[in-house]
Amino acid sequence: MDGNLDRDVVSPLPEVDETDIEASLRPKHLSEFVGQPKVREQLQVVLESALRRNRPPDHVLLSGPPGLGKTSLAMIIAAELGAPFRLTSGPAIERAGDLAALLTSLTEGEVLFIDEIHRIARPAEELLYMAMEDFRVDIIVGKGPGATAIPLELAPFTLVGATTRAGLLTGPLRDRFGFTAHMDFYDTDELEHVLTRSAQLLGVSVTGDGAAEIASRSRGTPRIANRLLRRVRDFAEVRADGVVTSQVAHDALAVYDVDELGLDRLDKAVLDALVRRFGGGPVGVSTLAVAVGEEIETVEEVAEPFLVRAGLLARTPRGRVATPAAWHHLGLTPPSSPSAGPGSGTGGFAGPTLFDS
Ligand SMILES: Nc1ncnc2c1ncn2[C@@H]1O[C@H](COP(=O)(O)OP(=O)(O)O)[C@@H](O)[C@H]1O
Numbered sequence: 001m002d003g004n005l006d007r008d009v010v011s012p013l014p015e016v017d018e019t020d021i022e023a024s025l026r027p028k029h030l031s032e033f034v035g036q037p038k039v040r041e042q043l044q045v046v047l048e049s050a051l052r053r054n055r056p057p058d059h060v061l062l063s064g065p066p067g068l069g070k071t072s073l074a075m076i077i078a079a080e081l082g083a084p085f086r087l088t089s090g091p092a093i094e095r096a097g098d099l100a101a102l103l104t105s106l107t108e109g110e111v112l113f114i115d116e117i118h119r120i121a122r123p124a125e126e127l128l129y130m131a132m133e134d135f136r137v138d139i140i141v142g143k144g145p146g147a148t149a150i151p152l153e154l155a156p157f158t159l160v161g162a163t164t165r166a167g168l169l170t171g172p173l174r175d176r177f178g179f180t181a182h183m184d185f186y187d188t189d190e191l192e193h194v195l196t197r198s199a200q201l202l203g204v205s206v207t208g209d210g211a212a213e214i215a216s217r218s219r220g221t222p223r224i225a226n227r228l229l230r231r232v233r234d235f236a237e238v239r240a241d242g243v244v245t246s247q248v249a250h251d252a253l254a255v256y257d258v259d260e261l262g263l264d265r266l267d268k269a270v271l272d273a274l275v276r277r278f279g280g281g282p283v284g285v286s287t288l289a290v291a292v293g294e295e296i297e298t299v300e301e302v303a304e305p306f307l308v309r310a311g312l313l314a315r316t317p318r319g320r321v322a323t324p325a326a327w328h329h330l331g332l333t334p335p336s337s338p339s340a341g342p343g344s345g346t347g348g349f350a351g352p353t354l355f356d357s
């Protein structure tokens with residue numbers, strides 16, 4: 001990940017020094033988790049039935065863009081089950097042996113959270129198949145023709161995987177999750193709710209309008225909402241009487257250069273390249289990524305989901321296309337015969353986009 005995105009106030013990725021504060025604002029129980037009503041309800045049923053049967057629930061896959069609450073939800077699953085929680089990530093598991101050691105150390109009912117599970121090394125992933133299905137691993141001892149596989153029983157556990165790219169998961173891995181939840185961007189009301197809750201925890205006074213102003217510029221993302229709240233609080237303490245009103249929020253966000261849609265630097269760079277350098281598209285995602293100096297993965301996972309959701313960018317079979325709303329957002333006039341396909345021209349939070357792949 002490019003380091004220059006770290007200090008961007010509206011980046012959906014966590015800042016380096018943000019972990020403690022994030023931990024303190026994390027909802028601890030399902031009832032405190034704001035929004036995602038469908039995911040919450042389905043998960044509640046899964047967890048409750050597991051508790052009744054006194055068995056670990058099915059493995060859970062959480063997918064969605066960064067900052068929407070995947071890690072929080074994984075921790076909540078353990079808390080609701082009263083089970084211990086273990087955290088690791090796909091990139092941290094380089095060899096099958098690392099994973100085998102981890103799996104054999106799990107206690108009964110433990111929740112193992114593997115973040116960025118799509119980046120797990122292939123041999124480790126293959127080991128995971130049997131572990132998930134039969135709670136068993138084969139430990140290979142020795143090398144060459146003399147090598148033997150020693151089967152080891154595992155304590156029944158629940159795997160919670162998180163991914164920003166469900167599409168990159170292999171079929172066999174995806175199939176082994178009994179429950180898949182897709183997390184979507186939050187609407188303004190939900191973000192207001194997140195902000196009110198966080199303000200209470202942080203001891204910040206915020207008016208309803210103040211929360212609404214921050215919510216509308218939070219890019220549909222609770223992590224960003226919480227970060228903007230802290231910046232606005234600082235501003236309120238220094239430049240006003242400490243109360244976050246809509247005026248204070250408005251002035252503070254102007255100082256921090258937060259766009260009225262909450263677009264971050266990468267979002268803006270992508271839109272800018274798309275419109276100014278490629279005439280609005282269609283252009284392939286790899287070309288677009290080169291133009292903004294980012295990896296294709298970052299453009300696809302971090303920037304595009306929100307741009308699509310906000311009705312600014314369309315993914316078409318011929319490539320990425322800027323909608324008229326994107327041109328307007330940059331203060332430009334779209335060409336008279338827009339190259340954008342159907343679904344374009346819908347500013348704000350549009351409904352499902354036809355070409356969202
Ligand atoms: N539904 C939610 N309700 C309240 N706060 C949330 C919610 N989702 C996320 N947050 C906040 O946003 C921050 C980032 O969430 P996190 O679970 O780390 O996201 P992800 O793992 O998807 O990147 C958390 O610290 C938490 O305070």
Ligand SMILES: [Mg+2]
Pocket residue numbers: 070071072115
């Ligand atoms: Mg996370």
